Amino acid sequence: MKFNPETSKLDFIKHRKKFFAFSGAFLLTGIILLFTIGLNLGIDFESGTTVDVLADEEITAAEIDQQFAEIGYEPDDIMLAGENNEIGRASFIGGLDQEESLEIQSHFEDIYGSTPNVSTITPIVGEELAQNAVISVLIATVGIIIYVTFRFEFLYGVAAIVALFHDALFILTVFAVTQMEVNIPFIAAVLTIVGYSINDTIVTFDRIRENMRLEKVVNTFEDISRVVNKSLVQTLARSINTVLTVVFAAGALLLLGGEGLRVFSFALVVGLVAGTYSSLFIAAQLWAVLKSKQIARRLRREELKAKEEAEPENA
Amino acid sequence: MAKKRKGVRKSLIAVFFAIVIAIGVMITVTAEEQVDDISLGLDLQGGFEVLYEVQPLDEEEDREIDRELLTDTVSALNARIDVLGVSEPSINIEGEDRIRVQLAGVDDQEQARELLSTQARLEFRDVNDELMMDGSDLVEGGARQNFHGETNEPIVSVTVDDATLFEDITREISSRPPEERQLVIWLDYEEGDSFEEEAMKEDSKIVSAPRVDEVIPSRDVMISGNFTVESASDLAGILNAGALPVELEELSLNSVGAQLGERSMELAVNAGIVGIALIFAYMLFYYRFMGAVAVVTLSAYIYMVLVIFNWLNAVLTLPGIAALILGVGMAVDANIITFERIKDELRSGRSVMSAFKAGSRRSLSTILDANITTILAAAVLFYFGTSAVQGFAVMLIVSILTSFLTAVFGARLLLGLWVNSRALNKKPRLFGVKESDISEI
Numbered sequence: 094m095k096f097n098p099e100t101s102k103l104d105f106i107k108h109r110k111k112f113f114a115f116s117g118a119f120l121l122t123g124i125i126l127l128f129t130i131g132l133n134l135g136i137d138f139e140s141g142t143t144v145d146v147l148a149d150e151e152i153t154a155a156e157i158d159q160q161f162a163e164i165g166y167e168p169d170d171i172m173l174a175g176e177n178n179e180i181g182r183a184s185f186i187g188g189l190d191q192e193e194s195l196e197i198q199s200h201f202e203d204i205y206g207s208t209p210n211v212s213t214i215t216p217i218v219g220e221e222l223a224q225n226a227v228i229s230v231l232i233a234t235v236g237i238i239i240y241v242t243f244r245f246e247f248l249y250g251v252a253a254i255v256a257l258f259h260d261a262l263f264i265l266t267v268f269a270v271t272q273m274e275v276n277i278p279f280i281a282a283v284l285t286i287v288g289y290s291i292n293d294t295i296v297t298f299d300r301i302r303e304n305m306r307l308e309k310v311v312n313t314f315e316d317i318s319r320v321v322n323k324s325l326v327q328t329l330a331r332s333i334n335t336v337l338t339v340v341f342a343a344g345a346l347l348l349l350g351g352e353g354l355r356v357f358s359f360a361l362v363v364g365l366v367a368g369t370y371s372s373l374f375i376a377a378q379l380w381a382v383l384k385s386k387q388i389a390r391r392l393r394r395e396e397l398k399a400k401e402e403a404e405p406e407n408a
Numbered sequence: 409m410a411k412k413r414k415g416v417r418k419s420l421i422a423v424f425f426a427i428v429i430a431i432g433v434m435i436t437v438t439a440e441e442q443v444d445d446i447s448l449g450l451d452l453q454g455g456f457e458v459l460y461e462v463q464p465l466d467e468e469e470d471r472e473i474d475r476e477l478l479t480d481t482v483s484a485l486n487a488r489i490d491v492l493g494v495s496e497p498s499i500n501i502e503g504e505d506r507i508r509v510q511l512a513g514v515d516d517q518e519q520a521r522e523l524l525s526t527q528a529r530l531e532f533r534d535v536n537d538e539l540m541m542d543g544s545d546l547v548e549g550g551a552r553q554n555f556h557g558e559t560n561e562p563i564v565s566v567t568v569d570d571a572t573l574f575e576d577i578t579r580e581i582s583s584r585p586p587e588e589r590q591l592v593i594w595l596d597y598e599e600g601d602s603f604e605e606e607a608m609k610e611d612s613k614i615v616s617a618p619r620v621d622e623v624i625p626s627r628d629v630m631i632s633g634n635f636t637v638e639s640a641s642d643l644a645g646i647l648n649a650g651a652l653p654v655e656l657e658e659l660s661l662n663s664v665g666a667q668l669g670e671r672s673m674e675l676a677v678n679a680g681i682v683g684i685a686l687i688f689a690y691m692l693f694y695y696r697f698m699g700a701v702a703v704v705t706l707s708a709y710i711y712m713v714l715v716i717f718n719w720l721n722a723v724l725t726l727p728g729i730a731a732l733i734l735g736v737g738m739a740v741d742a743n744i745i746t747f748e749r750i751k752d753e754l755r756s757g758r759s760v761m762s763a764f765k766a767g768s769r770r771s772l773s774t775i776l777d778a779n780i781t782t783i784l785a786a787a788v789l790f791y792f793g794t795s796a797v798q799g800f801a802v803m804l805i806v807s808i809l810t811s812f813l814t815a816v817f818g819a820r821l822l823l824g825l826w827v828n829s830r831a832l833n834k835k836p837r838l839f840g841v842k843e844s845d846i847s848e849i
Contacts, residue, residue, distance in 0.1 A: 138666060145429040147667055191525070195518040198663070208454075208665035233788040237781055244777055281727050281800050288785040288804065292738070292778045296745065331748045334694065338687045338744070339737030345683030351675030353451070357727070 105325045106318035109378035116259060123266025132265070133272040142189040144168075145210040146181040146201050157181040164200050166193070174352045186229065204345055226280045230261070230287055235292055245302055248383045253294045256368075256376035260290040263367035264360050278357035286364030289339070293372040300324040301377060312392065314385040321381045323375060336369040420829035424822060428704055435680050435711050442711070445718050448512065449725030452673040455512035456663035458482045460656040462505045465527075473505045473654070485509060485524065491645030492520055498723070506659065512723075519642070522594065525656050528646045530566070530615075531594045532577070534584075535603050540577045540591070543545050549648045553641035556632055562640040563632045566647065572796075578624040592617045593631055595643075615643075644669055684710070684736055691740065695747050697838040701822045702743040702815075707816040709739050714765065716806050727800040735807025738782070742815035745773040745778075754841045760834070764827045768820050775816060779808050 097299060146157060154171040161168055189197070194211045201209045201276035234254050241250035258376055268275055299333055301324040305311065343365060346358035464471040464479060471477070472772070478501050487512065489497045498510040509673050514520045532541040550567040568574045581589055593615045606612045616633040688706070691699035711795035713732060717724065750767030758766065783805055826832055836843060 131842060145665075147665065147671070191661075194661070194663075195521070199518065202665075203579070207443075207667040208663075210662075210664045212660070212662040229788045229791070233785045236788065238707055240781060240784060267574050278727055282788050284785070285731075285800075285804070288782040288789075291785060292741070292782045295778045295781055296774055297528065299777055303770075327752070328748075330751075331744050333740045334690075334744045334748075335737070338690060338740045341686040341690065342680075342683035342737050344677045349675060349679035351672050351679075354676060355671045 097311055103326055103329075104322060105373065106322050106381060108380060109374075109382070112374040112378065116371075120259065120262050123262055124270055126269040127265060129273075130269065132268055132275045134275055136278045142185045142194060142214050143210075144185075144194070144197055144201075145207065146183070147207045147209065148181070148205045149178050151178045153178075154181065154182055157183060160201065160204060161197075164196060168198065179385040180352065213226055223280060226284060230284070233282045233287065238336060241295070241298075245298060248380055249298050249302070249385065252376045252380035252383065253291060253298065255379055256294045259371045259375055260286050260364055260367045263371075264364045267363045268360070273356060273359065276356055278354070279360050280362035282364065285361060286368055289365065290368040290371065293332070293335070293368050294376045297325060297328050297372050297377055298380070300328045301380070314381070314386060317381045317385050317388075321377050325377055326395045329373075332369055332373060336365055415830045417829040420825045421831060422688060424825040424829075427822065427825075430702065431708050431711075435707065439711060439714075439719070441720060442714050446714065447721070447723050447729070448490070448669075448673070449510075451664050451725050453512050453644060454664050454667070454669040455510070455514050456521065456661065457508065457510045458661050459502070459659045460507045460509065460525070461659050463655045463657060464506060465653070465655055475501075476505065477760060478505070481507060481656075484650055484652050487649035488523060488528075488646055491642060491649055492523060494819075508654070519639075521661075523642060523646055525658065526646065527652045527655065528595045528649070529594075529596050529651050530647060531597045533592045533594060533597065533603070534581060535588050535590050535592060537592075537597075537602055540581075541568070541573060541646070543651055544740045545573055546647075546744070548650075551644040551647035553637065553644045555632065559632075561632055562635040562637045563630050564635070564640050564644045564647070565628055565630050568627045569630060574629060575625045578620050578622070581620045582622050590617050590621050591620050622775050642695060680729060680732070687736060687740055691743070694840060695743075696746045696840045697826075697832070698750070698823060698840070700825075701819055702740065702747075704735060704822060705814045705818040706739055706741070708818060709810055710736065712810050712814065713803075713807055717803070720806070722802055723799065725799045728803045731800045731803035731807060735804065735811060737810055738779075739811030739815045740813055742775045742779075743819055745774055746819065748814070751839060751841050754836050754839055755845050755847065757847050760832050760836070760839075761827055761830075764823065772816065775812070779812060783808055 117328045144154040146152075146160075152173070154173060157171050158168065166185075170184040172182045172184075174180040174182060189211075196209060198208055201207075234257065237257075238247075238254060239254055241247075263285055264286060268279070298393065301321055304320045304324050304327075308316065311317060340362060343358050343361040346354050347362055350358055425527040462473050462478060464473065482501060484495070485499055485507070489509075492511075492514070492697070498508075498686075500508045502508050509524060511520060512779065528543075530543045530546070532538060533539055545568055547567040547569055552565050554563050554565045556563050556578050577591070581591055593614050594601075595615050597613065601613065603614070606614050607617065615631055618632070633640075684706075688703050691702045691706075695701070695702065710732070713735065724727075746768060749771040750763050753763035753767045755758065786801045786808070790798050790805065832838055836846060
């Protein structure tokens with residue numbers, strides 16, 4: 094991969110409206126879905142108990158159901174997992190009390206020789222965690238804007254935060270569409286992406302800032318787009334290589350990491366792709382639009398001022 | 409460029425290999441020890457985690473749950489866990505009225521959970537549930553596991569504080585009509601419980617209900633129940649550890665069987681190895697010589713993160729492993745930013761030496777800004793998150809700081825040795841830059 098900024102015909106700015114429209118439509122769908130069917134909330138956010146049974150060999154849902162029936166329980170849902178379907182996950186809505194879960198644990202330990210995992214949760218815990226996460230992100234957002242305003246300028250901060258929310262919402266949308274079950278590690282994944290997104294955006298902004306300093310006159314939208322485009326092409330190899338290496342790691346977790354990490358690593362992979370997409374096609378373009386408006390306003394003000402200064406002499 | 413041909417400074421290359429070999433030896437010799445030292449979270453080694461809501465006891469309903477009461481409860485729980493013999497328990501106060509208990513590597517989870525949440529209020533009542541004597545009348549720390557003199561059954565013996573109290577009680581009960589001559593020994597009696605009903609239950613709060621037909625002029629009370637030696641000594645331990653000053657209600661429970669935990673651990677570690685191997689291969693393929701430097705610094709990075717993690721006494725959980733692997737990605741990013749800069753400078757026609765200097769300098773501020781913003785996010789996560797999210801945040805912060813050390817300074821040092829040795833002069837191909845891409849000045 095080599096991207097020579099002088100000869101490259103890649104134009105990231107020209108099609109910005111299409112990118113904005115695509116992201117806007119996608120995220121709007123997401124918001125509508127979130128408010129209508131919502132996310133498929135896992136046991137972490139509903140009141141209930143899950144029991145994970147590990148057997149030595151392949152098992153069927155009917156088999157597990159029968160085992161539960163033997164000790165007088167009726168799971169609301171049974172799912173199979175593991176490479177050879179050797180894990181059975183039974184869910185009980187409403188939850189089991191301590192005695193009941195202990196009874197189940199000892200029953201399955203006798204049969205399969207391995208103690209099942211039991212998690213019981215009241216929805217308060219998951220909800221509070223999600224709430225905490227949202228509050229944390231909002232606070233982090235303020236911190237990031239302050240830092241970026243200090244090190245760069247305010248408009249970079251605004252564009253970076255838009256990209257950040259874009260990425261977080263992107264993951265939520267994918268999960269709303271696929272109706273994959275959302276658990277507590279999912280929140281950790283969204284938070285990671287928030288960190289990654291900001292990191293990725295800042296690297297491209299850093300190059301834009303550097304190139305802006307090299308320019309003598311930047312007045313029109315065309316000037317700005319030229320600088321932004323050049324910067325994006327210059328950092329393209331880095332953007333692609335970085336996302337590739339991180340996707341190698343997250344992808345390995347997704348494919349080989351087992352059940353416990355599946356939702357987490359899937360959210361990570363989706364978020365990494367979204368984060369790179371937004372850094373390349375949304376954040377810098379948005380900054381260019383905002384910046385050109387700011388410059389246009391400044392020029393108009395200067396023009397007016399010049400006129401006012403000129404008028405008294407005429408009068 | 410000066411026409412004078414300078415020779416290759418072999419000593420610098422020797423230093424490079426000395427450093428690489430030293431790192432390699434250190435890792436191979438101590439890595440196993442470091443890995444063994446890591447304390448694994450309960451999701452990786454089995455165990456359980458319970459989140460309790462603390463409520464005032466029935467008889468003092470109006471009592472407010474304050475910090476002091478919570479701290480007392482935590483020490484009472486700690487004393488109990490000592491009885492269980494669990495090493496490294498984690499008990500944390502969360503929010504206003506919650507306590508999270510994490511016990512990793514417990515063999516008998518059922519028993520442990522029961523022992524934790526029992527209030528250990530030992531009470532002696534008559535058949536009409538009238539209180540005769542309770543824990544406050546017993547010698548503190550005087551409970552012992554013992555054997556019954558005749559039947560040899562395991563029993564728990566306690567000692568009454570007041571020499572005549574027990575004598576008085578037995579005198580009173582033995583003077584009652586025969587069907588009422590029973591002393592009922594309760595554990596965690598609650599208002600509304602009655603002997604009649606409870607005695608029918610299979611899993612009852614009544615430890616035992618011995619007949620008292622004569623006066624017992626002794627301070628030692630023997631409690632026999634359906635004890636095994638172990639359960640009797642546990643009960644004695646719990647009684648000595650003291651009653652809980654509050655009632656604990658399980659809000660959530662997360663229990664992981666040891667085999668499932670081991671399995672997740674194995675899968676996550678294997679996935680990590682595959683992911684890291686792919687990253688190494690890609691870096692070598694794409695950045696050639698610089699990629700080899702990256703592989704060395706990344707290996708050092710992974711090792712250092714584990715060492716620092718041990719220093720901090722942090723507990724490695726599943727999200728922690730994920731953060732570690734993600735951290736590798738972040739460290740690689742720092743390398744990539746630097747290497748791309750160096751390549752840019754090479755393409756613009758600079759010499760290897762000056763491209764290396766300019767590239768390293770210019771990439772530093774980029775990496776700095778990007779990493780500080782990420783640390784900012786991770787710090788907020790740590791401050792507001794709960795256990796699992798916090799573990800993740802700690803790992804992320806440690807990773808970023810370490811990657812700064814290895815990927816920025818480590819890589820610069822190692823690459824600098826080669827560049828300054830002049831062995832790489834006029835060999836842009838080793839950096840993945842073709843001669844045809846270099847613009848003429």
